Amino acid sequence: MRVSSDARVPRPRAGGAHESAAEESRAYFERARSLVEAKLGELVPPETTEPISVHAAIRWSLFAPAKRFRPTLLLAVGETFGASAERLLCAACAFELIHTYSLVHDDLPAMDDDDLRRGRPTCHVKFGEATAILAGDALQALAFQSIAEDETLDPGLRVALVSELARASGTPEGMVAGQAHDLAAESLTDVGESELELIHRRKTGALIQASARAGALVAGACKVELEAVTRYAFDLGLLFQITDDLLDVTATAADIGKTPGKDARARKATYPALYGLDAARERARSVYEDACAALKGVEADTTLLRGIAELILERRA
Amino acid sequence: MRVSSDARVPRPRAGGAHESAAEESRAYFERARSLVEAKLGELVPPETTEPISVHAAIRWSLFAPAKRFRPTLLLAVGETFGASAERLLCAACAFELIHTYSLVHDDLPAMDDDDLRRGRPTCHVKFGEATAILAGDALQALAFQSIAEDETLDPGLRVALVSELARASGTPEGMVAGQAHDLAAESLTDVGESELELIHRRKTGALIQASARAGALVAGACKVELEAVTRYAFDLGLLFQITDDLLDVTATAADIGKTPGKDARARKATYPALYGLDAARERARSVYEDACAALKGVEADTTLLRGIAELILERRA
16 A cells, blocks of 8 residues: 555665656656545546536546646655555545645636646536536535545544645635635736735645645654644745746646646736746745755655655646 | 523423424524524634635625524534534534535526525625635535534544535535536426435435434434434425425515525426425425424424424425
8 A cells, every 4th residue: 555665765776776856756656646546536426426417527627637746745745754655545635636626616717717727628618617616516525525534544633634624725824715815816016926925825835735734644743743844845835836837938738738828818926927937947946945944854754755846846747 | 502491391481381392493593593603703714804805705695694494403403312502513503604605606607596695695796706606615614624623522523523514515415416416407397206306305405414413413312313313304304495495486585585486487396396386385294294203213302303394394484
């Protein structure tokens, strides 16, 4: 069940050379994705079960090609602090279910009105708006159900995870708050650096941070470790958003599986728009360094976590 | 904290005459509503907190005049089996939060497209579609958070309640499944009696049934009691829907706080449409009798629960 045979130590390759932290992390992502997708397949009702439209829409959105960043981060943090993948997997999937519901709802015509997501027509384009709304609603309920019914974890831990996930998803500090703020601040003239960071911290950062914290909670990490992970994941969330903004400018639709250049056309607040490309790239590197620095005081081997930060810094999709 | 000073015994009035079970229940509803609304006010972020639009929309929808049927049922069942209102209140509010999110999303233009709800413009009419979608999403997260963080209950009970609420809200057996089925079967020609009952069982019945079961779970009811409550609430949910359909035909907008006659215009499957008014009224009475009969084997005094069924049978709004 373990994702990596030894997630804490960068293993020598067959040839004897050491993998870089980013290569190690890339391989970890691959293995984590298989585990997460298999478990998601068990958690979600089959497409042959009524209501077929909703279950087809859920599976369409959930099983599109995806990085599985949040569940992989949860697994990586949890394994770093000694938890088994088996005990981490339901919580990891719950974060992916919440993330997927948010994509389905954010893509709706009344929200960001997007046609392309994870390389496919968006859920409402394929199944209609009503079904997309319902699919998102059902995904959210399923996320909390999956944690509540995870018998590998004791109930005290399950309620802590439900609380962590709910706070990161909702208002006033979570994802819904960030999306509302983002919609309200579509014009560049409204937004300065600190407001842009606040939007991202909530819209994407809160869930990323909570997924890392959830991994640490399952592993029974101590207070110092939990605080280090919280700071690391805070920076990682910011890094993820800056590189997302950069990709919106520089990538093609085939690279990123969604409509590129859309932020600029919508005159949305982004890092490249506020600072220009070069300064946004510099900001990404400095946030990457902050993320690695946050892990300095931790006794466990954090190679994998530093490698994940490096992967995000250098991502092309 | 107790809703009723003695919920189990119909108390003599000042004049010495006994209140009827329905009158007793009416008074119980009033007291329960005060308690639930006060607690909801604590659980929901204030309207002055960012994002103000979402919090205003949440409060607009949540604090419109409402019966608070689900939380009152939860309190009544829980008190019948010996739990204190204090231990029941967070769970009760969680059911009202889920119910309110479902109203907000169901009223959206892509779904039932309704302008009037609880006597007011619907959430999307007042705040726009994007904010209404987000308000519903946040209400759902808050429901699960409220249970997870309820320190009056031990964690094992909290996870059982999260599971119960999530299953009743989602797919394949819960509210989302019912709404999807209902949208798919808008034309009368599609729907017979058994399908109509299946739709209602999921769309409204699942959450009503789960709220009653949640009250029994908090009270630590035994298996026989839990089964009796499950059957009672199954019938109560059906009764609620039949009388809802009847009111759609016979009531005014001022009575019911939403647009009447809408089901007929949309040629939606309803009891009066399938059977005619008189037969639908007869069906309501027989379901009411089933609900009362389900409680027969229970040792606790179930006067209050039978009174609630009577209130639903005779409701005018």
